[in-house]
Amino acid sequence: MNYTSLQMNAKIIEVITKSEIKSKISLITKNKNKLPSINDGWRFNFSKHSKGKNYETYTLTTNTTPEIIEGCLIINIKTPHQVYMAFVEIAPRNKGDKKKYDNVAGCLIAFACRQSFINDREGYLAFDVLEEKKEDELKLMKMYSQKYNAVRLDNSTTMIILPKGSEALINKFLK
Numbered sequence: 001m002n003y004t005s006l007q008m009n010a011k012i013i014e015v016i017t018k019s020e021i022k023s024k025i026s027l028i029t030k031n032k033n034k035l036p037s038i039n040d041g042w043r044f045n046f047s048k049h050s051k052g053k054n055y056e057t058y059t060l061t062t063n064t065t066p067e068i069i070e071g072c073l074i075i076n077i078k079t080p081h082q083v084y085m086a087f088v089e090i091a092p093r094n095k096g097d098k099k100k101y102d103n104v105a106g107c108l109i110a111f112a113c114r115q116s117f118i119n120d121r122e123g124y125l126a127f128d129v130l131e132e133k134k135e136d137e138l139k140l141m142k143m144y145s146q147k148y149n150a151v152r153l154d155n156s157t158t159m160i161i162l163p164k165g166s167e168a169l170i171n172k173f174l175k
Helices: 104-118 134-148 163-173
Strands: 007-014 019-027 055-062 069-076 083-090 125-128 150-152 158-161
Touching (some): 007 055, 007 163, 083 104, 104 163, 134 150
Parallel strands (some): 083 125
Antiparallel strands (some): 150 158
8 A cells, every 4th residue: 555645535424414525634833822612512632642743643624624623643763663643533423323523533544553553563553541430441442442343452452453453443433
């Protein structure tokens, strides 16, 4: 596979019409203060967390409303053996029974996998699942395993997506 740019078209689905919506994932280099935050109903404050030295911040937006962030991703590309997905979240309007778009998380995770290939990490993507309650952690880990090909390392909170799983996600969610 040949991976080169820091922007990518994504395959998100409008839930009501079940149609594919033209969207893209883009690297954010300026205006990090306009990233989603807890004040906007998100779980994470992306402006704060994106300031790390080795972190790259990406947003997923539709082509028709590029000013509205549908999902956000922060990765660390300087880890020795894999790209590390520090934060990933979809917009509150894309959660639950009345969500507007589907596949947003899948597109962002697939993009992080793609960045692993670009950064010579051979498609390995690592991340930690940290929740307040252990049962919520286990439930989320199970979902990551089933939907995104992730495997849990030992009895830790760390999960990893192996190269074969990364390629499958890239093919499914990205153009």
